[in-house]
Amino acid sequence: MGSEPGKPNDPAVVLLSGGLDSMVAAAIAREQGFRLNALTIDYGQRHRVELDAARRIAAALECERHVVLPLDLTVFGGSALTDDIDVPTGGVGAGIPVTYVPARNIVFLSLTLAWAETVGASDIFIGVNALDYSGYPDCRPEFIAAFERMARIGTKAGAEGAELTIRAPLQFMSKAQIAAEAARLGLDTGMSWSCYAPTAAGLACGLCDSCRLRQKGFAEAGIEDGITYERNRG
Amino acid sequence: MGSEPGKPNDPAVVLLSGGLDSMVAAAIAREQGFRLNALTIDYGQRHRVELDAARRIAAALECERHVVLPLDLTVFGGSALTDDIDVPTGGVGAGIPVTYVPARNIVFLSLTLAWAETVGASDIFIGVNALDYSGYPDCRPEFIAAFERMARIGTKAGAEGAELTIRAPLQFMSKAQIAAEAARLGLDTGMSWSCYAPTAAGLACGLCDSCRLRQKGFAEAGIEDGITYERNRG
Numbered sequence: 001m002g003s004e005p006g007k008p009n010d011p012a013v014v015l016l017s018g019g020l021d022s023m024v025a026a027a028i029a030r031e032q033g034f035r036l037n038a039l040t041i042d043y044g045q046r047h048r049v050e051l052d053a054a055r056r057i058a059a060a061l062e063c064e065r066h067v068v069l070p071l072d073l074t075v076f077g078g079s080a081l082t083d084d085i086d087v088p089t090g091g092v093g094a095g096i097p098v099t100y101v102p103a104r105n106i107v108f109l110s111l112t113l114a115w116a117e118t119v120g121a122s123d124i125f126i127g128v129n130a131l132d133y134s135g136y137p138d139c140r141p142e143f144i145a146a147f148e149r150m151a152r153i154g155t156k157a158g159a160e161g162a163e164l165t166i167r168a169p170l171q172f173m174s175k176a177q178i179a180a181e182a183a184r185l186g187l188d189t190g191m192s193w194s195c196y197a198p199t200a201a202g203l204a205c206g207l208c209d210s211c212r213l214r215q216k217g218f219a220e221a222g223i224e225d226g227i228t229y230e231r232n233r234g
Numbered sequence: 235m236g237s238e239p240g241k242p243n244d245p246a247v248v249l250l251s252g253g254l255d256s257m258v259a260a261a262i263a264r265e266q267g268f269r270l271n272a273l274t275i276d277y278g279q280r281h282r283v284e285l286d287a288a289r290r291i292a293a294a295l296e297c298e299r300h301v302v303l304p305l306d307l308t309v310f311g312g313s314a315l316t317d318d319i320d321v322p323t324g325g326v327g328a329g330i331p332v333t334y335v336p337a338r339n340i341v342f343l344s345l346t347l348a349w350a351e352t353v354g355a356s357d358i359f360i361g362v363n364a365l366d367y368s369g370y371p372d373c374r375p376e377f378i379a380a381f382e383r384m385a386r387i388g389t390k391a392g393a394e395g396a397e398l399t400i401r402a403p404l405q406f407m408s409k410a411q412i413a414a415e416a417a418r419l420g421l422d423t424g425m426s427w428s429c430y431a432p433t434a435a436g437l438a439c440g441l442c443d444s445c446r447l448r449q450k451g452f453a454e455a456g457i458e459d460g461i462t463y464e465r466n467r468g
Contacts, residue, residue, distance in 0.1 A: 067309050067310075069305075069306065069309060070304075070306070071303075071305055072303065072304070073348060075301050075303060076301075076348050076349045076352045101348075102347070102348040102349075102351035102352050102389070102390070103344060103345075103347040103348040103351055103385075103388070103389055104348070105388065106344045106347055106348075106384070106385070106388050106389070107341070107344040107345060107347075107348055109344075110337060110340045110341040110343075110344040111337075111341060113336070113337040113340055113341075114307060114310050114335075114336040114337035114338070114340075114341055115310045115336075117336035117337055118310045118336050137387070137388055137389060137390055137392065137393035138388040138389070140387070140388075142387055143384070143387045143388035146380075146383055146384035146387045146388065147384050147388065149380055149383075149384070150340070150377070150380035150381050150383070150384045151337075151340070153371070153374070153376055153377045153380045154337070154339065154340050154371055154372040154374075154377040154380065154381065155336070155337055155340070155371060155372070156336070156370075156371055158371065159371035
């Protein structure tokens with residue numbers, strides 16, 4: 001959870017979903033001088049256009065390596081993002097939504113750990129965000145802290161003294177601040193993808209939680225979003 | 235880490251590698267009355283005969299469901315169990331051996347969590363063992379405790395109050411005690427597989443750490459092992 005920048009040229013592993021948040025988190029890692037190993041999980045998500053976005057971003061950020069790892073979480077079921085459950089479009093509600101994928105960030109962070117140990121990286125970047133976070137428990141700061149502690153105890157690197165650190169630079173930013181950070185870093189936000197339910201024409205729906213949070217963020221920041229929405233609800 | 239038995243007929247998720255320890259852990263879960271969901275990870279291990287062992291055991295223990303999940307950890311490299319690194323056969327040494335697979339139990343437990351949340355299971359069984367454990371950091375009791383704590387914070391089930399529990403019933407048993415436990419439970423130990431480096435004839439090598447620990451355990455318990463070794467070093 002440390003926020004101090006890493007040593008220049010140290011390797012880092014970055015979880016890159018292809019969304020706005022992971023793009024900004026990866027760009028921050030790069031700005032801090034890390035050499036980027038980007039990991040994207042192909043977990044059977046419905047919004048597969050995200051994977052193309054991840055590839056575009058990895059190339060644009062000059063990641064040293066980009067691994068797209070297939071992991072079929074649909075065998076377990078249980079989420080509107082992987083199952084035949086409808087993605088809600090009625091607005092962001094209270095509680096944990098049906099788009100929650102069971103233990104997703106736990107599984108994904110575990111995989112970054114496996115790679116980090118292999119390349120000798122002590123730093124893992126993830127674009128989780130505790131404010132506009134749709135109510136997912138695995139985005140909370142106390143989760144990130146508990147994961148980091150577990151990682152230091154349960155890995156060879158940690159047992160041998162490496163200070164494995166889960167860096168979540170967007171942790172306390174609003175979506176508006178993230179949009180502003182993207183602009184400051186000179187990122188083309190059109191490279192990223194956030195929509196849970198792309199339309200047949202390949203546009204962002206503008207109605208799902210993820211589109212609503214993103215649109216609201218850009219509107220509040222007074223910055224134009226690089227992607228096109230089918231419906232614009234601001 | 236609780237050791238009290240679960241309520242009869244509750245679902246549990248069991249990590250089933252196909253080895254002796256996971257077989258005994260699964261049989262203990264069954265004896266305690268849990269309905270078993272067995273998860274085997276096909277992670278590109280060299281000793282693929284383990285997967286067949288897992289299938290035999292899942293059938294024998296009447297698991298309600300057995301998922302063999304492909305997960306290609308070879309993309310990260312870094313272990314004699316998945317890479318072109320020779321498996322050592324010179325005896326169990328000090329320190330963490332080259333057969334350590336980076337973050338393996340962290341990744342595997344994370345996947346059991348995803349399934350546990352989906353089926354509403356609060357109990358996860360893993361056959362880790364802190365005594366004859368080959369020096370892996372992710373087999374230590376403090377790791378299991380840290381993982382459990384992280385899981386309760388980072389999952390929907392945990393956030394909603396479920397007492398997610400990682401049960402490691404073999405935690406403090408010696409290999410001899412595990413062999414005796416297998417006998418007590420009436421298990422055919424020939425169903426299980428432990429060898430890291432099976433011979434061309436499909437026999438256990440008898441020389442790798444895993445074979446040595448297993449043979450020593452059965453010898454100390456005075457129980458005959460159901461599998462056949464190419465070389466018997468006791």
